[in-house]
Structure formats: C-alpha cells, structure tokens
Amino acid sequence: MATTQCKCQYCMSPLLGKKSVVKGDTLCCVACYERIFANYCEGCKEPIDSDSKDLCYKGRHWHGGCFKCAKCNQSLVEKPFVAKDERLLCTECYSNECSSKCSHCKKPIMPGSRKMEFKGNYWHETCFVCEHCRQPIGTKPLISKESGNYCVPCFEKEFSHYCNFCKKVITSGGVTFHGQPWHRECFLCSGCRKELYNEEFMSRDDYPFCLDCYNHLFAKKCAACNKPITGLRGAKFICFQDRQWHSECFNCGRCSVSLVGEGFLTQNKDIFCRKCSSGMDTDL
Structure with missing residues (x-):
C-alpha cells in the first residue's frame, strides 16, 4: 500500500489521503484494483480485496477464511489436503470417503501407506x-480358502491332501477316486495313460480306465451287434446263459419285434418270439 498525490491510473481520481495499490508499474485506487484485478473466491464467490489474503491452488482462489475442507469445514490453511472432484478435503475426510478400507480391521488405508x-x-x-500362524x-506365495488366506507351509500342514499317484501335495482342485485324492493331471487311464479329468471312465479292480480301453479289455460284446456293452448312463442290457444283448438289440431274429420282457425261444445262436418259433425245433 502507498499514498501519493498522484491520480489513479484507471479512474484518474486523486489518491491524496486515500489507500492505493501498486500493480506492476502503475498506481491505482482500491476500487479500481478490486474491479480490474481482484480474484473471486471459490468459497463465497466474493472478490478477494487488497486487504485479504489470496490463497491460490491450480488457478483457483480463496479467502483465507474460506479455504476449508468441503466435508468437515475445518480450515485447510497451512495443512495438507487433497483435491477430489474439484472439492478440497482434509486428509482424514479424504481417507474416510475415498481410501480403500482394510478387509481385516475395516479402517481406511491412508494415502501413502503400503x-x-x-x-x-x-x-x-x-x-x-x-x-x-498370524505372520x-x-x-510370499499364499493359498486362499473361505476361512481366509494362508501361507503355503500352514496350508499344507492344515488342509492339504497328497496325491495317490505322485505323493505330492494337492493345493487346489484335484480328483477323488475310491476315496483317494489325485492331481487332475495324475488321474490317468490305467491302460493308455490318457488324462481322465472331465472324461467318462470305468473302474476295474480299483483301477480307472477310459471307455476305449475298458471296452477293448473288459467289456462283453452284444450277441447281436458285437459292440461293447458298458451299461453307462443307465443303459440296460439282457443276459441269457453266456450271452448278452443291448436292450435295443434283443429282438426276434425273424420279425425283429422286441423281446424285452417277453417270452422267447432260442435256436443255435438265434432268438425268436414264440410266434415265429412255432414249428421250429427250439430250446428254452
């Protein structure tokens, strides 16, 4: 501030006995200064006069008394703050509103902390x-369960099963066969060593086999179509003496009528309904 006998460079009013403001190389009255140069406060929207402290942040201006946290209304003058969506927040309000919450203690994770x-x-x-172990x-590597997260040594000690094939720990997934755990990649066909996870398989003497190997090695053949009889998915089959048939193949050898649940007669390797077998030399 200064007082001179000069005139205001803008309105030309005498400055004698009045407050004046030096702006650059010019001298002006307070009214002209506030009209031409004063910034407007983001808080109260009023001009920041020459007697007030002008606080500036990223091109925006505040009176010292208006520079406050947008949430708790506490002064931010000479205090740390954070800008969020054009609002100014003290660090505590920012943490409560914007920071991640700890899944364990539910408290905010303060900015700058790991x-x-x-x-x-x-x-x-x-x-x-x-x-x-609470360490x-x-x-470090970890394994997650519904009950929480575990370091690998504690998980293996508390929960792990050991593969029946390779004897190594099963950390996730796996297959159970005859009450024994297996890694998915270790659960193989006992014939061709094909992986059986997500595949249909059959069991023979407590060993798993893929369908191709089981049919080739063990399945009985249908007396009519000579294809393997597996019984998979509830498929029915007929046994008589030392022969077997798929239920859909158990038909009269002459008229092809189904003999499932019906009486039938045999002649050599053929089977016949009673009507077609009339007059034939047949055996029961």
Whole structure:
C-alpha cells in the first residue's frame, strides 16, 4: 500500500489521503484494483480485496477464511489436503470417503501407506497375515480358502491332501477316486495313460480306465451287434446263459419285434418270439 498525490491510473481520481495499490508499474485506487484485478473466491464467490489474503491452488482462489475442507469445514490453511472432484478435503475426510478400507480391521488405508491387494480386496500390510500362524504374508506365495488366506507351509500342514499317484501335495482342485485324492493331471487311464479329468471312465479292480480301453479289455460284446456293452448312463442290457444283448438289440431274429420282457425261444445262436418259433425245433 502507498499514498501519493498522484491520480489513479484507471479512474484518474486523486489518491491524496486515500489507500492505493501498486500493480506492476502503475498506481491505482482500491476500487479500481478490486474491479480490474481482484480474484473471486471459490468459497463465497466474493472478490478477494487488497486487504485479504489470496490463497491460490491450480488457478483457483480463496479467502483465507474460506479455504476449508468441503466435508468437515475445518480450515485447510497451512495443512495438507487433497483435491477430489474439484472439492478440497482434509486428509482424514479424504481417507474416510475415498481410501480403500482394510478387509481385516475395516479402517481406511491412508494415502501413502503400503496396501496389499488380493482378489479385489485390500489390507494394511500388517493386517494381511496368515490365518494360522498370524505372520504377515507380504508378497510370499499364499493359498486362499473361505476361512481366509494362508501361507503355503500352514496350508499344507492344515488342509492339504497328497496325491495317490505322485505323493505330492494337492493345493487346489484335484480328483477323488475310491476315496483317494489325485492331481487332475495324475488321474490317468490305467491302460493308455490318457488324462481322465472331465472324461467318462470305468473302474476295474480299483483301477480307472477310459471307455476305449475298458471296452477293448473288459467289456462283453452284444450277441447281436458285437459292440461293447458298458451299461453307462443307465443303459440296460439282457443276459441269457453266456450271452448278452443291448436292450435295443434283443429282438426276434425273424420279425425283429422286441423281446424285452417277453417270452422267447432260442435256436443255435438265434432268438425268436414264440410266434415265429412255432414249428421250429427250439430250446428254452
């Protein structure tokens, strides 16, 4: 501020005995300064006069008394703050409103502090611990269950099964066959060594076989079509003496009528309904 006998460079009014403002190389009255140069406060929308402190952040201006947290209304003058969607927030309000919450303690994870992320959830570094030994997991390998996260040694000690084939621990997934656990990649056909996971298979003497190997090695053949009889998916078949038929193949050898649930007679390797067998030399 200065007082001179000069005139305001903008309105030409005398400045003698009045407050004036030096702006660059020019001298002006307070009214002209506020009209021409004063910034408008983002808080109260009023001009920031020459006697007030003008606080500026990213091209926006506030009176010192208007520079407050948009949520708790506490002054932000000479305090740390965060800009969020054009609002200014103190660090505490920002943390409560915007920071990730720890999945363990449910408290905000403060900006600048280290947080651990796993499957879309967040933890303080000191809260991200093994459910069994309670030691921090950090970036070490872990295994997750519904009951929590576990370091690998604790998981193997508490929960793991060992593969019946390779005797190594099964950490996830697996197959159970005759009450024994197997890795998916270890559950193989006992004949051709094909992987059986997600495949249909048959059991023989407690060993698994793919359908091709089982049919080739063990399945009985239909006396009519000579194809394997597996009994899979509830398929029915007929046995008589030392022969077997698919139920759809158990038909009269002359008129082809189904003999399932009907009386029939045999002659050599053929079977006949009673009508077609009349007059034939047949055996029961």
